[in-house]
Amino acid sequence: MIEARDLTKKYGSKTAVDHVTFTVQPGIVTGFLGPNGAGKSTTMRMILGLDSPTAGEVTVNGKPYAKLVTPLSEIGALIDAKGVHPRRSARQHLRALAATHGISDRRVDEVLELTGLSQVAKRKAGNFSLGMGQRLGIAGALLGDPKIVMFDEPVNGLDPDGVLWVRQLARRLAENGRTVFLSSHLMSEVQQTADHVIIIGRGRILADAPLQEFVRAHAREGVLVTSPDAGRLAEAVTAAGGTVQAVDHRERISVTGVEAREIGRIARDNGLWLAELRDESTSLEDAYMHLTAEETEYRAGVPTGSTDTTKEAAK
């Protein structure tokens, strides 16, 4: 379990993490979601005691990181896949880490096997692809058979095989009762793996909820129809299996369960007048984008009016 209370990190006048409070529970996968520069990595570095908080505190299994006697058996972290000496072999890199805890060479070979690196264990880490580097980082994280695993952007630069592998690994670790904490800037990624999401933007927690709850609260579907023949159209749509809700205006109805295109066809077939037909569905990606829009620090200058293109891109 990771518990952060009022955790704050300032770099000069810039606040990277702003009074963040959250708990990461064991037995589930928690996704830590936010745009680049939102404070995810800084938060993770503070969890590991690499950066000291300006205010507040964070504990790992009830203790500040520096007080852990055998940190590698409490929490295994992948913070930066490039954080390895490029001219040391993968196996020797892991042996050096293992030596700090008196972990056997047998365990080193086991994590190499587990991450599929046995064949390349003698190669220099600097010659590794980004994907192999990520695996080496994960191998290091698993060395001490930790109760918590924390991966910062673990699927960055991985091929589809690798992405699937990380997802399965995360699920498996959580099923074993471990605390799994993964950061990502992609909603779609977290959606596929996490049970719980913590969303951060500009250093502040914007949402902290079970994924299902977040989906219910934020992902809507529905088609907004404006028609002078609303009453008859509602009947026809209901007959086609849709659910119709009345909206404030008497000419307007909201339809779920039938797509906009289909509603248009129903209207034509019944000779009904359609004044407006608008898809109001929002995907989780849209909800996340909307939530973090104001909080995104480095926003691309998207000209107004091209929102449709961004929506397409997000899908």
Add this chain to the structure above:
Amino acid sequence: MSATTPTDTTPSVEVVTHRAGYGRAVRSEWIKARTLRSTWILVGFALLAFIGLPVLVTGETTVTDPAEGAVAAMHAIFTASDFVLILVAVLGALLTTSEFTTGMARNTFTATPKRGAVLAAKATIASLFALGIAVVGAVATWFALGDKLSGAASLDFGNAEMVKVLVVSLIGYVVTAVLAASLGVLLRSSVGTIFTIVAMQLILPGILLSVPSDIANWCGAILPGVAASAAVNTDPIDPGTIFLTPGAGLAVLIAWAVLPFLAAMAVLRTRDV
């Protein structure tokens, strides 16, 4: 590389872990140092210079007094120290700077959160390499010089002055290694650290000791290399020249390891990795 499905994440046997402290940090640092080819290239060049230079420059002895001869012989063995110490410094500096330049520091300090223990372990490994180079180099040089160190110029381990030259030289090697490792933590830059050591060892003594300024002379006199020669000096000091007494020289030499080490310790504990 095929992506194997993670079949089972639970280890086949329980993973036994032990307290992450200084002792295990030393073992970890030893693995790190010996698994880099650059370490052994530096050791190789250091030994080559250590042995090669005296062999090239030492002539037949002209001394007749065995006491004086023994001291001169020991100095002859350590002829190449000015150069070898630079290589020792590079080795010591790389132990710490490479952590920061490669990002390995994040792994190192998550594995051993006691930062002081990590620095102490690095200083230990740097010192062991320095001592190893000095001892192996000195013994090899002794053999290599052969006949040139015979007769009145033989080593005599009953000669206190000669033993003192040996001990102070070895201390100088350890001091340089610890100083370089500590500076590496303070500067986090290989080039900066190595340049600083080269300046202190080779450039500054000549300048500071020759300019007509007391302050500059004092600064020169307390440089590690100058302090080391003061520590083994047996000639009377001319009144008016600024030069440390042997006792003060030794103290200043040791301070060059202790003070930067303490400063590095303080900085390491407070600065973010």
